[in-house]
Amino acid sequence: MxxxxxxxxxxxxxxxxxxxxxxxxxxxxxxxxxxxxxxxxxxxxxxxxxxxxxxxxxxxxxxxxxxxxxxxxxxxxxxxxxxxxxxxxxxxxxxxxxxxxxxxxxxxxxxxxxxxxxxxxxxxxxxxxxxxEDFGKRKVKHFMTAKPAIVTPDQSIGSVLALFRHKNISRAPVVLDKKLEGIITLHDMVTKYGPQHKMRKGDLAGEKVKMAKVRVKDIMTRQPITCTPDDTVQKVIGIMVDKSITAIPVVDGDLLAGIITKHDLLRPLAEAKDTTSGLEVEAQGLQDLDPFERSRVQGELASFSDDMGRREGEGRLRVKLSFFKEHVKEKRLTRTQATLTGKKGKVQADAKGWGPYASVKEALKNLKRQLSRKP
Incomplete structure (x- = not known):
């Protein structure tokens, strides 16, 4: 009810x-x-x-x-x-x-x-x-992703990387005829594919290495640890911590029912936060970053949002990243356009830097500088 x-x-x-x-x-x-x-x-x-x-x-x-x-x-x-x-x-x-x-x-x-x-x-x-706590007594089915992105055993690694990049994920169940065959992660591709082909920074974007001949079944983890929809959150957390894994496929018999990740479990905890103030953040262009750069940019945005939320109250931060062809030591020239709308009205800042993180950091610094000048 x-x-x-x-x-x-x-x-x-x-x-x-x-x-x-x-x-x-x-x-x-x-x-x-x-x-x-x-x-x-x-x-x-x-x-x-x-x-x-x-x-x-x-x-x-x-x-x-x-x-x-x-x-x-x-x-x-x-x-x-x-x-x-x-x-x-x-x-x-x-x-x-x-x-x-x-x-x-x-x-x-x-x-x-x-x-x-x-x-x-x-x-x-x-x-x-x-x-x-009581949270641990709840069932996996209340928090799992019921229809996760999936791949097939014969799918190429290149197409999997494209899927990961598009969906902003780092793992996917491997399914054949609705049955779970295994799981493949970004870590699998780095550790199993990398040494054989001498991958270098940038290869994961599919820009330097052709991976059409390598198939999911060649490097996936077979017979992965699984759980059921009726398992408790406490049991799943125990497995994740003990085995140092971040996701577990959920099965009903031998059929895939979904996937449960640490983020799935952290999300209801975060949503329980008392949000009397804070900034709503909207960012464009993060999908084009590799996982490390994306993590750094998201961290900078989270820190800015937390700080400004306490100072300014509720508002909206919009950030747009655009990229140029120029490179310096594998770092692209990046432009960040940032707009903050809050109780002091609309404030805009624009910055360029070598790499997304440097560009975003400078743009946010410029926003703070402009806010300090407003009455």
């Missing part, structure tokens, strides 16, 4: 906003200056869930081993590959953390009190905490 659904949703909202990150417990993490060399940061992060990066005397984000490896950079500093994300207080709720995870595509968030770093929380940590 509709009334029951509303009651359950309200209960979930109250629960999410009642549990603080301090209640879940913070994970220890070392704070490093943004000037730390990437090679040094990589060695340090292997011993902990994440590093907290300090810039201008305050924490501005986190770096995980995954972040550093995905950047594919061996030289430079922590600041060069950092995605700026909102830094939360220990009094923030699990709903606040879930909103940051979804908005920035990051798996960790820094916790600080008056710019003093206290630790981090990860998506696994938050989900494990909530699995012990």
């Amino acid at each position: 509709p009334t029951t659904n509303v009651i359950n949703h309200c209960h979930l909202r109250l629960s999410m906003n009642d549990i603080s990150l301090a209640d879940c417990g913070l994970l220890a993490a070392e704070a490093i200056p943004g000037s730390t060399p990437i090679a040094v940061a990589l060695e340090k992060v292997k011993q902990q869930p994440a590093l907290i990066v300090i810039e201008d005397g305050k924490p501005t984000g986190t770096l995980t081993e995954r972040d550093i490896v995905r950047s594919r950079l061996e030289q430079g500093t922590a600041s060069d590959i950092l995605t700026h994300t909102p830094v939360l207080s220990p009094k923030a709720t699990v709903a606040d953390a879930a909103a940051v995870f979804l908005g920035s595509q990051k798996k960790s968030v820094a916790i600080a009190d008056r710019n003093k770093p206290l630790g981090v929380v990860t998506d696994d940590h938050v989900l494990s905490c909530m699995a012990k």
Whole structure:
């Protein structure tokens, strides 16, 4: 009945906003200056869930081993590959953390009190905490994606990459005659296809390597871990954390019924956030970015939205990215047009930079500068 659904949703909202990150417990993490060399940061992060990066005397984000490896950079500093994300207080709720995870595509968030770093929380940590609550007793069928994008065993890797890019996803069930045959992920393509063909940065966009002859069945994971629609959220979270996976196909017998991902589980937590203020963000052009660049840009937008939402209240931020042919060290000249509409009216900014992240960061900085001049 509709009334029951509303009651359950309200209960979930109250629960999410009642549990603080301090209640879940913070994970220890070392704070490093943004000037730390990437090679040094990589060695340090292997011993902990994440590093907290300090810039201008305050924490501005986190770096995980995954972040550093995905950047594919061996030289430079922590600041060069950092995605700026909102830094939360220990009094923030699990709903606040879930909103940051979804908005920035990051798996960790820094916790600080008056710019003093206290630790981090990860998506696994938050989900494990909530699995012990009533949320964990709910069924997979309430949160799964019932009609996910699928591929077939004989499909080419090139077409799968195009699908991933178009849908902004990183994995898909492999299906034949409605039966689950396996699962293929972006990670599979990098680790299994990459070494054989000596892939380099940019290859995943299909711009340098022809992959028409490589088929899904050649590199997919066969007999993947599965769950059923009636399994509990607690069980699924336990599997994801224990096996270090982000998605599980949902089956009814041997037929595919859907897929459940960490994002599917984080989304209801984030939606429970008390959103009395904040910016609605609309971005064009992100689909043309590789996963690492997209994550950095989304993190910058999430950080700006969180900051401006607290200062200005509700509003709308529209960002449009356009790209030029000029390149410098594999970075495209990028133009960012940003428009912020809020209580101070409409403010616009335009910036160019080498790479999407630099361009977006400069445009948002220009928006802040213009806002500070308005009465």
